[in-house]
Amino acid sequence: MSLKQIGEFGFIRRIQADCLVRPEGVVKAIGDDAAVFRPEPDRLGLVTADLLVERVHFLRDRISGEELGHKSLAVNLSDIAAMGGTAREAIVSLAIPEDCPLAYLDGFYEGMKKLAGKYRVNILGGDTTGSKADLTINVTVIGSVPEAQLLLRSGARIGDIVCATGQLGDSRAGLQLLIDGVDTGEEPWSMLRRAHVRPQPHLDEGRMLAAAGGVTAAIDVSDGLSSDIGHIAEESGVGVRLLAEKIPVSDALKTFCTRFDRGDPAVWALTGGEDYCLLCTISPDAADKVCTAFAEAFGRPLHRIGEVVAPGIFEVVGRDGRAIPLEKTGWNHFTQSD
Numbered sequence: 001m002s003l004k005q006i007g008e009f010g011f012i013r014r015i016q017a018d019c020l021v022r023p024e025g026v027v028k029a030i031g032d033d034a035a036v037f038r039p040e041p042d043r044l045g046l047v048t049a050d051l052l053v054e055r056v057h058f059l060r061d062r063i064s065g066e067e068l069g070h071k072s073l074a075v076n077l078s079d080i081a082a083m084g085g086t087a088r089e090a091i092v093s094l095a096i097p098e099d100c101p102l103a104y105l106d107g108f109y110e111g112m113k114k115l116a117g118k119y120r121v122n123i124l125g126g127d128t129t130g131s132k133a134d135l136t137i138n139v140t141v142i143g144s145v146p147e148a149q150l151l152l153r154s155g156a157r158i159g160d161i162v163c164a165t166g167q168l169g170d171s172r173a174g175l176q177l178l179i180d181g182v183d184t185g186e187e188p189w190s191m192l193r194r195a196h197v198r199p200q201p202h203l204d205e206g207r208m209l210a211a212a213g214g215v216t217a218a219i220d221v222s223d224g225l226s227s228d229i230g231h232i233a234e235e236s237g238v239g240v241r242l243l244a245e246k247i248p249v250s251d252a253l254k255t256f257c258t259r260f261d262r263g264d265p266a267v268w269a270l271t272g273g274e275d276y277c278l279l280c281t282i283s284p285d286a287a288d289k290v291c292t293a294f295a296e297a298f299g300r301p302l303h304r305i306g307e308v309v310a311p312g313i314f315e316v317v318g319r320d321g322r323a324i325p326l327e328k329t330g331w332n333h334f335t336q337s338d
């Protein structure tokens with residue numbers, strides 16, 4: 001059976017099951033001109049959208065449908081996490097080329113629904129259309145956050161501690177393995193591949209940080225540590241000093257750099273991108289309390305990687321004590337050629 005045989009409405013009927021994990025808030029989901037739901041009272045609404053284009057954001061022959069479905073939703077959930085929010089509703093639109101097998105699309109929705117179920121996000125609807133060449137995916141996620149807990153990029157103050165909720169650089173190394181056609185069937189390469197194709201949105205971490213008090217700004221790592229912390233610096237009107245030896249990198253990334261002569265793991269961590277963990281700044285008097293609470297809640301550390309300093313300073317201090325200017329260039333879809 002192909003998409004052509006079942007048609008758009010057949011396809012919608014096929015994907016309709018298990019789209020709602022919280023039907024109580026939904027007046028009308030898939031099947032009308034628009035979805036209708038009840039927004040929550042006393043909270044701020046959050047909306048985010050991401051577009052994933054074949055050959056720009058992913059290579060269809062290197063990622064399974066299930067992984068692509070997971071990732072397409074995960075990158076959006078990560079943006080809600082960076083605001084300290086809870087994700088609630090998703091709208092999913094696809095432009096599907098003729099050569100895309102129905103099984104790949106079934107896998108796509110399977111991966112997406114699994115992640116949506118985990119975070120209790122309803123898939124409320126969307127649009128499907130044909131495409132002349134590439135598979136194109138647009139996901140919009142709606143969420144909310146208690147007003148007093150909203151995390152913006154603009155709240156960092158001089159003296160704040162810069163923290164990261166996870167290890168950095170693994171995803172970019174995983175992408176490199178896929179580009180180079182390395183067999184990723186076994187560890188440690190499978191872990192790096194997984195970091196790239198199945199990133200875990202840090203929604204629970206974002207909520208915890210937002211509710212903890214003392215967290216002044218946050219962003220998720222999509223373009224790369226140096227680029228994304230640069231957004232906080234810019235929006236907050238401050239500078240940032242990172243400590244290279246404090247940037248958390250995995251053993252797998254270290255092995256990757258050694259085995260393939262890929263240089264310093266810290267550089268991969270700084271410029272890699274698509275890690276989808278969170279960076280945050282915490283006021284110095286709250287930092288100990290927040291780090292302890294984070295470790296208790298998640299069983300792993302909140303990594304202190306630097307500090308917020310005066311505007312004009314944007315640097316990373318190496319193991320030898322020398323400061324190197326940080327570049328705000330991370331992953332850039334318009335200039336990157338590989």
Ligand SMILES: [Mg+2]
Pocket residue numbers: 078079082219220221222
């Ligand atoms: Mg973001």
